Structures are given as structure tokens and as C-alpha cells.
Amino acid sequence: MSLEGVAEHCYNITQSYLDLANQTSIVDETKEAIKLTRDYLLKDIFKRWDPFSGQISFSYNGGKDCQVLLIVYLSCLWEFFKESIRISQFSLKFQKFPLEYLPTVYIDQAETFQTLEDFIELTKNRYFLSLYESPRNQTSMPQAFRNYLDLNENTEAIVIGIRHTDPYGEKLKCIERTDSNWPDFIRLQPLLHWKLANVWSLLLYSGEELCGLYEYGFTSIGGVNTTRPNPFLKKGPGEDNGEAITNHFSWEISNAYGKAQEDSSVPVTRVSDADLDIIQKTDDSAYYPGWFLIEDSKERAGRS
Template identity: 60%
Template sequence: MTLADISEHCHNITNSYLAVTNGSELVESTQEAIRLTRYHLLEEVFSRWDPFGNQLSFSYNGGKDCQVLLILYLSCLWEFFITKTRNSQYDSQYHQFPLQFLPTVYINQAETFNTLEQSIESARERYFLSIYESPRNQTSMPEAFENYLKVHSTAKAIVIGIRYTDPFGADLCCIQETDSGWPQFMRVQPLLHWTLANVWSILLYSNEEICGLYEKGFTSIGGINSTVPNPALKIRNDDATSCGKRNPFEWEISNAYGKETPCNKVKVSKLTDADEVLLQSTGQLDFHPGWFLINDSLERAGRIRR
């Protein structure tokens, strides 16, 4: 496997999802969301900064939003490559995918769950990420990026998986400069228009492994001392009689990309022993999976202040 192979794989996942005609309004709205993100990346971003020329970096923290964006980004990288190849006078066999690793930056300030750390490690291998990780707890986020740019001086723009519904997300736009007090670079935010349900729909369809904490009721993963499973997903005693909460993504899970026979298993990374003990000791094990929640306004209900 190479970065080229996984990019082609992500391209196939995306095209397969775009070809779905199951009559679901959610799938249709996610297809629209994908088309707009692809337009932003292919027409506005890659035409401005060469994705094969070290001018673009990808911000990755293991969360579901940046994983969805990574799948779409790699898919567009593949499309950009094959379009260039097709337009070239030389036969396609003479073209080599110009990148071996994707320049990636992981700014990590709080102490995180080691299940998340392990899932970032798996992503590093699976998606051929060349990850710069900031020294933990030493600096503010702007300082961490300043340090990143000292090491990666060719980076002009950083791709971020922020959405309008995230805190401070409402007034952002796809391509903009950083604010004052931040080092100067361009922010590329092609996922702004996505809803929580859009994110889960393609992510569960992709059949890519996701962080195991999501299966345990987490919906937005922050620091270990400030995140619990989402209280809106707590399994209540009367759930058994009222059939509980319904999984809104049964179709995506059973028809996931590459599944030979329909089955309702989601590929999740294993919870580490330490996180298993933590959740058990704090009585936080009886929750529906994170993808049972599609209400954007409750997405961060598991983020707490201690």
C-alpha cells in the first residue's frame, strides 16, 4: 500500500457513495455536501496551492470530522493526479504519484485518551501521514503553529475540518487568513457546511476504522479531563421496552463500501485497557454509540468543565 493506493481507495469510496440512489434525503444532502467540498478543494484550493508541492498541510486530531475531510482530501488528491495525467502528452504509465506522505500537523494541548492516540497512530500508517506533533502542554495553539511553520516553512495553507456548528465556526469561510494573534497562514475550511448527520453518513459508509470511543457514546472528543460520553446517549431503563434509540445509519452500516454481505458491524479501534478501566470506574459504559446522535446542538454535550 502507498499514499497513491489509499488515495485511489478514498476516491472509490467517495464515488461509490455519490452513486447511491436509495431515496434517502440524508444521503442526498450528504452527496451535495461532498460535491461542494470537492469543488472547494479541486477548483479553489488545489489551483492556488499545489497539493504535491508542500504548500498545503493537513490538520489532523483523530476526530470524525477531520477523518471525513481526510477521506475527501485524498480522494481529490487522486482526482487531481489522474486529471493531470490525462492532460499530459505522456502515457499514464510514465506518471508517478508525486507524494509519498501527506504533510500533517497534530496540535495536541490537553491530555487525551490513549484510545484516541492509538487511533491517530493507526491513521498515520493507513493514510501515510507524515505527522508533526506539537510538544504537549508547552504552548498555546498559535505558538504551536508558529513552531510548526518554523519547521515547515513552505506551508502556506492548512486544511482544517471545522464546521459551522462548531464553537466559533459560524462566521468562518472556506479560505481565509488566520486572525490577529495567530501566525500568518491561510486557513482552508472546506467542511464548514456539513451537519453531524452528513459526517456520520459517509464515515459509516466508508467502512474505514474509526476511533473506538465513538462506539462508547462519545460524540466529540476533547481532553481526557473534559470529555465524557454524551449524556443524551445514556441508555435508560425504559429503553428496553420502548426499543430504545434508533440507529439512524442502519443503511450506511449494512451497505458499507466493500462489505460483501450486509452486516451491522462498524469497524472501530479497540479501546485501550486504561480507557476501559476509566470508563468502567466512572460508570460510563452504558451508552448508545455516538452515531445515534444527529442533533448538532447536542454534539458537545459530553464536553464538561471539571
């Protein structure tokens, strides 16, 4: 595989999702969400900042939001590449994909779950990320980005997987400068309009491996000492086998892209033993997987 290969794969996933017909209302809504993000990227963003020249970086912390955005972003990168060769004179096979690795930045801030760190390492290889990792816990987010920009002078804009339903996300716009207490660059936020259900729907359909913590009832992942499985997903007595909460994504899971029919498992990474100890130390209840939750207002209920 190569960045070109995985970008084409992501394009195929997204295209196949957009071609779905007569599915759930969540799928219909998610198709509209994807189309808007695609328009932002192809019609606005890539016209102003060249994604192949190092002007754009992608902020990545291994969470579901930046993973789903990465899939759509890579899909658009592939489309942008195809379009650029269509208007040039040579045929596809003589044109080389202009990037080997995607410029990406991860600020290692809080005490991170080992499982999430492992996932970041895994997806760095999976998606061909040239991942800058800030030294752990050294400084504030704005200062960490200042350091990143000092080392990457070409960077003009950074993609962020923030959504309107996130804290302070309500009034954000897709393209805007950073605030005055941040280093000066352009924030690219093409996922703002996505609801939690849209994120799960495309992610589960993609067949891509997800961070294993989500299977344990996590819906939003922060630091080790401040994040627990979502209390709204806690199983009651005797609920271990039956499902008292509806899984809205059974269709996506059994019809995931490139997956054998009748396979109803979700590909997730292994949760580290250390993290299992942490999760079960204070509470050994069972939880439904994170994707059983679709209410945006409850997404952060496991965070303190």
C-alpha cells in the same frame, strides 16, 4: 499500500457514495455536501496552492471531522493527479504519484485519551501521513503552529476540519487568513457546511476504521478529564437490548463500501483498558454509539 493507493481507494469510496440513488434524505444531503467540498478543493484550493509541493498541510487530531475530510481530501488529490496526467502527454502507467506522505500536523494539547492517541498512530500508517506531532502540552495552539511553520517554511495553507456548528465556527469562510493573534497563514475550511449527520453518513459508509471511543457514546472528543459519553445517548433501564433511539445509518453500515452484505458491525479500534476505567469510574451506564446522535446542537453535550 501507498499514499497513491489509499488516495485511489478514497476516491472509489467517495465516487461510490455519489452514485447512490434512492437512499435516505441524509444521503442525498451528504452527496451535496461532498460535491461542494470537492468543488472547493479542485476548483479553488488546488488551483491556488499546489497540494503536491508542500504548500498545503492538513491539521489532524484523529477526530471524526478531520477523518471524514481526509477521505474527501485524498479522493480529490487522486482526482487532481489523474486530471494533471490527462492533460500531460504520457499515459497513466508512466506517471508517478508526486507524494509519498501527506504533510500533516497534530498539536498534542490536552491530556488525550490513549485510545485516540492509538487511533492517530494507526491512521498515520493507514493514510500515509507524515505527521508532525508537537511536544505535548508545551504551548498554546497558535504558538505550536508557529513552531510548525518555522520547521516547514513551504507551508502556506492548512486544512482544518472545522464546521459552522462548532464554537465560533458560524461566520467562518472556506478560505481565510488566520486572525491577528495567530501566525499568518491561510486557513482552508472546506467542511464548514457539513452537518453532524453528513459526517456520520459518509464515515460509516466508507468502511474505514473509526476511533473506538465513538462506539462508547462519545460524539466529540476533548481531553480525558473533560469528555464523557454524550448524556443524550444514555440507555434507560431495560434498554440494553432494544433500541429506543433510532439509528439513522443502518443502511450505510450494512452497505458499507467493500463490506460483505449482512455484516452489520461497524469497524472501530479497541478502547484501551485505561480509558475504559476512566469512562466507567464515574458512570457505568450503557450508551448508544455516537452515531445515534444527529442533532448538531447536542454534539458537545459530553464536553465540560
